[in-house]
Amino acid sequence: MVEPSAPSHEELLDCFQRAAFGYFLHGCNLTNGLVADTSRAGAPASIAVVGFALSSYPVAVERSWMTRADAAARSLVTLRFFWNSVQNDQPNATGYKGFYYHFLDLQSGKRVWQSELSMIDTTLLCAGILTVSAYFTENNESETEIRELADKLYRRIDWQWAQNGKSTVSLGWKPECGFLHYGWEGYNEAAILYVLGLASPTHPLSDESCYTAWTATYQWENIYGYDLLYAGPLFIHQFSHAWIDFKGIQDRFMREKGSDYFENSRRATCVQREYALRNPHEFKGYAENCWGLSAGDGPSPQTLRLDGVERRFFGYAARGVPYGPDDGTIALPAVLASLPFAPEAALAAVIHCRERYPGIATDWRLPSGFNPTLAKSGPWISEGYFGLDQGIIVLMIENYRSQLVWKLTRQCPFIRTGLDRAAFRGGWL
Amino acid sequence: MQEQSLPQMSPGDEDNRTSLENAHPSFWRNPQPMDNYSLAIVGGGPAGLLTAHMAATLGAKVALVERNLLGGQCFNVGCIPSKAIIRTSRLYAEMRTAENFGAQVPSGITVDFQRAMARMRQVRARISRRRCSVQRLSSMGVDVYFGEARFAGPRTVIVDGKTLRFRKALIATGARPKLPSIPGLAEAGFLTNENVFNLTECPRRLLVIGGGPLGCELAQALCRLGSRVAIAQSDPMFLGKEERDAAQILSDALARDGIEVHLNTQVTGVRVEGKQKFVDLITDDNKRTVAVDEILVGIGSVPNVEDMNLQAAGVKYDSEAGIPIDDFLQTTNPRIYAAGDVCSEHKFPHIEAAAARIVVRNALFCGRKRLSTLAIPWCTYTDPEIAHVGLYVREARAKGIAVKTFTVLMHDVDRAISDAEEEGFVKIHVKEGTDKILGATVVASHAGEMINEISLAMGSGIGLRALARVNQPYPTQADAIKMAADAYNRTRLTPALKWLFKQWLAW
Numbered sequence: 001m002v003e004p005s006a007p008s009h010e011e012l013l014d015c016f017q018r019a020a021f022g023y024f025l026h027g028c029n030l031t032n033g034l035v036a037d038t039s040r041a042g043a044p045a046s047i048a049v050v051g052f053a054l055s056s057y058p059v060a061v062e063r064s065w066m067t068r069a070d071a072a073a074r075s076l077v078t079l080r081f082f083w084n085s086v087q088n089d090q091p092n093a094t095g096y097k098g099f100y101y102h103f104l105d106l107q108s109g110k111r112v113w114q115s116e117l118s119m120i121d122t123t124l125l126c127a128g129i130l131t132v133s134a135y136f137t138e139n140n141e142s143e144t145e146i147r148e149l150a151d152k153l154y155r156r157i158d159w160q161w162a163q164n165g166k167s168t169v170s171l172g173w174k175p176e177c178g179f180l181h182y183g184w185e186g187y188n189e190a191a192i193l194y195v196l197g198l199a200s201p202t203h204p205l206s207d208e209s210c211y212t213a214w215t216a217t218y219q220w221e222n223i224y225g226y227d228l229l230y231a232g233p234l235f236i237h238q239f240s241h242a243w244i245d246f247k248g249i250q251d252r253f254m255r256e257k258g259s260d261y262f263e264n265s266r267r268a269t270c271v272q273r274e275y276a277l278r279n280p281h282e283f284k285g286y287a288e289n290c291w292g293l294s295a296g297d298g299p300s301p302q303t304l305r306l307d308g309v310e311r312r313f314f315g316y317a318a319r320g321v322p323y324g325p326d327d328g329t330i331a332l333p334a335v336l337a338s339l340p341f342a343p344e345a346a347l348a349a350v351i352h353c354r355e356r357y358p359g360i361a362t363d364w365r366l367p368s369g370f371n372p373t374l375a376k377s378g379p380w381i382s383e384g385y386f387g388l389d390q391g392i393i394v395l396m397i398e399n400y401r402s403q404l405v406w407k408l409t410r411q412c413p414f415i416r417t418g419l420d421r422a423a424f425r426g427g428w429l
Numbered sequence: 430m431q432e433q434s435l436p437q438m439s440p441g442d443e444d445n446r447t448s449l450e451n452a453h454p455s456f457w458r459n460p461q462p463m464d465n466y467s468l469a470i471v472g473g474g475p476a477g478l479l480t481a482h483m484a485a486t487l488g489a490k491v492a493l494v495e496r497n498l499l500g501g502q503c504f505n506v507g508c509i510p511s512k513a514i515i516r517t518s519r520l521y522a523e524m525r526t527a528e529n530f531g532a533q534v535p536s537g538i539t540v541d542f543q544r545a546m547a548r549m550r551q552v553r554a555r556i557s558r559r560r561c562s563v564q565r566l567s568s569m570g571v572d573v574y575f576g577e578a579r580f581a582g583p584r585t586v587i588v589d590g591k592t593l594r595f596r597k598a599l600i601a602t603g604a605r606p607k608l609p610s611i612p613g614l615a616e617a618g619f620l621t622n623e624n625v626f627n628l629t630e631c632p633r634r635l636l637v638i639g640g641g642p643l644g645c646e647l648a649q650a651l652c653r654l655g656s657r658v659a660i661a662q663s664d665p666m667f668l669g670k671e672e673r674d675a676a677q678i679l680s681d682a683l684a685r686d687g688i689e690v691h692l693n694t695q696v697t698g699v700r701v702e703g704k705q706k707f708v709d710l711i712t713d714d715n716k717r718t719v720a721v722d723e724i725l726v727g728i729g730s731v732p733n734v735e736d737m738n739l740q741a742a743g744v745k746y747d748s749e750a751g752i753p754i755d756d757f758l759q760t761t762n763p764r765i766y767a768a769g770d771v772c773s774e775h776k777f778p779h780i781e782a783a784a785a786r787i788v789v790r791n792a793l794f795c796g797r798k799r800l801s802t803l804a805i806p807w808c809t810y811t812d813p814e815i816a817h818v819g820l821y822v823r824e825a826r827a828k829g830i831a832v833k834t835f836t837v838l839m840h841d842v843d844r845a846i847s848d849a850e851e852e853g854f855v856k857i858h859v860k861e862g863t864d865k866i867l868g869a870t871v872v873a874s875h876a877g878e879m880i881n882e883i884s885l886a887m888g889s890g891i892g893l894r895a896l897a898r899v900n901q902p903y904p905t906q907a908d909a910i911k912m913a914a915d916a917y918n919r920t921r922l923t924p925a926l927k928w929l930f931k932q933w934l935a936w
Contacts, residue, residue, distance in 0.1 A: 230836075
């Protein structure tokens with residue numbers, strides 16, 4: 001009997017990517033295009049997950065997992081819902097000032113959980129809208145309508161209002177208390193927010209100085225021998241990159257440092273691996289090929305004494321290196337999403353973890369997190385799946401394989417304009 | 430002449446009586462003023478005391494006026510008492526986590542709060558003998574006056590009915606706790622740093638309002654001494670001026686100690702029911718109420734500028750910002766200087782000490798020493814401690830200076846691993862492309878000690894490169910600084926240089 005040969009890297013990636021796309025294929029409400037935040041019962045829709053879902057439809061068409069007509073139909077339903085849903089300052093609306101509430105009822109599309117009108121999540125939704133607009137370029141009725149709606153939805157967003165008179169963009173707004181006190185200051189996943197906000201032909205961010213204000217809090221650090229713009233969790237180094245190809249283009253800060261955000265994400269990935277090698281808190285499993293701290297699900301807040309050591313665990317949290325928080329939970333989706341930046345390290349880690357802990361990817365779809373320190377018969381594994389994880393996997397594998405999303409957004413005039421206004425130069429610009 | 434009431438310290442035990450007898454003795458009679466003092470000092474806190482000490486040592490005729498206790502907030506209700514109870518609280522924390530140090534957790538750990546406070550008073554009394562003694566000051570030739578000081582002109586101050594004429598003066602009246610205007614708070618009663626050290630029983634449940642150095646230090650210390658503590662901070666992070674990573678580590682450390690952390694939270698009201706105080710909190714749109722036994726307010730301080738008739742002296746002041754001074758510490762009356770909390774943004778006693786040295790030089794010896802030329806560190810004595818010197822990255826970048834930070838994690842430092850004190854980092858900021866140190870932040874168990882090496886380097890104009898050449902015993906936690914310097918040196922090893930070395934060594 002001949003042993004089945006191990007799948008090639010290409011086959012492996014295809015399995016992971018297709019399994020991740022399955023989340024959107026089956027988890028979408030086809031009447032309004034909304035997609036659940038997680039696969040758990042009763043989960044509401046997340047607008048950011050919808051942004052990822054929209055972006056994944058062109059990928060599915062190109063990979064022959066879905067017909068173009070089907071993808072266009074799904075996209076159109078989604079865009080029509082967002083265009084026609086209620087926009088006002090009432091607590092049960094769907095959005096306000098062109099922005100949308102973070103979590104919506106999967107059926108009615110109304111705000112749930114008293115969630116905030118989210119600037120970053122609207123940005124990720126908008127990135128998805130612009131992606132389908134760039135992809136569906138045929139002159140038939142549905143694709144024309146997709147482009148028209150995308151343009152109208154983008155133009156309706158009042159980015160300047162979201163600044164609340166300040167130099168940076170507010171984290172969010174609630175009808176109950178107005179703007180939240182936090183602002184989007186760098187460095188984090190919000191680079192794409194400033195790019196899209198600066199480019200708006202109708203309500204742009206006040207001026208280019210807001211991008212300077214966003215970068216004013218940057219810190220260029222030498223950590224574990226790597227020079228990088230520091231941020232702890234991996235997703236920060238990935239989310240804007242899912243849509244924008246930062247390779248070779250530089251803003252003022254990166255020109256000063258002789259680097260770019262793509263290279264920065266590569267180094268951030270290396271720092272993650274270095275941290276796991278050091279494993280300062282001596283969590284189980286951490287190794288050269290078992291690393292990756294990011295935002296994601298965890299074993300729920302609890303303090304346990306394990307092997308004589310008091311361990312504090314967290315639920316959903318933004319874990320990061322090297323300052324923590326760290327409770328031994330690995331976010332494998334974020335590792336896979338490192339593929340464009342550090343393919344060898346990312347692949348080696350995913351292969352190792354899947355072999356070492358077979359329970360974490362029985363059907364190739366990756367859970368939000370797993371924790372070998374909190375183990376019974378196997379490591380603790382996050383229940384169900386999270387839409388953001390599946391979305392970043394689909395997009396980043398595709399960017400690694402074909403650069404499809406990057407190629408699409410390079411054609412988007414708004415993204416080019418936004419990058420230009422943020423003083424990005426060089427490379428594909 | 431108005432009769433002054435003598436200050437009190439509670440409880441009235443032997444140690445507090447000793448502190449009082451040193452810092453404001455009941456038998457003290459104000460001296461007859463000299464004709465014209467070289468230097469009149471208003472305020473007997475760290476700045477006033479040190480200035481008086483130095484000026485008298487150099488032969489100046491010095492008068493010092495204090496209305497309460499010599500030593501000011503620092504020695505009596507600030508740095509010294511807080512450090513004493515922090516030490517006890519740290520010991521209790523270490524006992525509870527003895528397993529981390531390879532030891533057995535002692536059975537039945539019971540906090541003896543009264544013993545901890547008694548030790549604090551003992552420490553305070555002992556230090557007051559040396560640092561705040563009126564007799565000692567008087568024996569050095571300083572005329573010490575107790576009473577309210579009121580300026581009568583640009584060169585005259587009146588105290589206890591006596592007129593003191595001076596050639597130069599120093600105002601170092603310090604600051605007092607800032608009080609929030611929260612409905613019901615005054616009626617419910619609350620603690621500040623001025624009376625928290627009078628406690629003889631640990632509050633069972635405590636809410637700390639304010640996440641600055643004082644609030645964080647005392648929240649952690651009292652939690653470790655047995656109180657169930659919640660802390661409410663209006664900003665999104667603790668220690669608003671410190672860098673984000675330091676504040677985050679502190680936030681995690683407080684939570685790990687069991688403190689209920691409420692960031693980005695406003696206190697909207699307090700009401701009393703029975704013996705409990707119910708405090709309403711709001712975070713964005715999330716409202717909640719916490720029930721506590723005591724409330725400690727630590728939201729900052731306001732300068733003591735009132736009732737001195739500063740207008741008569743030609744000294745401008747603001748009741749919020751204090752007395753404006755120039756870089757030479759001169760007020761709007763160039764004969765009158767100001768130092769310490771009454772005029773400084775950074776309210777730390779060692780900054781007062783640095784200012785005192787400048788005052789003596791500038792006021793008595795026509796010096797032109799500038800405050801801005803000093804590299805002055807500060808430290809928040811939580812566990813881990815958070816120390817800083819020089820510029821923060823955001824400040825340097827705002828000045829248009831390109832900055833690079835060399836970061837060493839304490840978990841990479843051998844001694845820190847041995848000591849089970851791995852939490853924290855050393856970050857040294859240099860001007861990009863050079864080794865000029867712009868500033869540094871240290872988060873470590875003993876950050877207050879470690880920052881000194883960097884302060885010395887900055888004050889002496891020594892670059893980061895040179896710190897790699899410092900020989901020091903191994904292992905120490907301060908190795909982290911040398912490791913940062915080593916990291917800097919490695920970045921100088923360009924590919925071309927590496928190639929050259931290779932060629933040389935091959936030959």
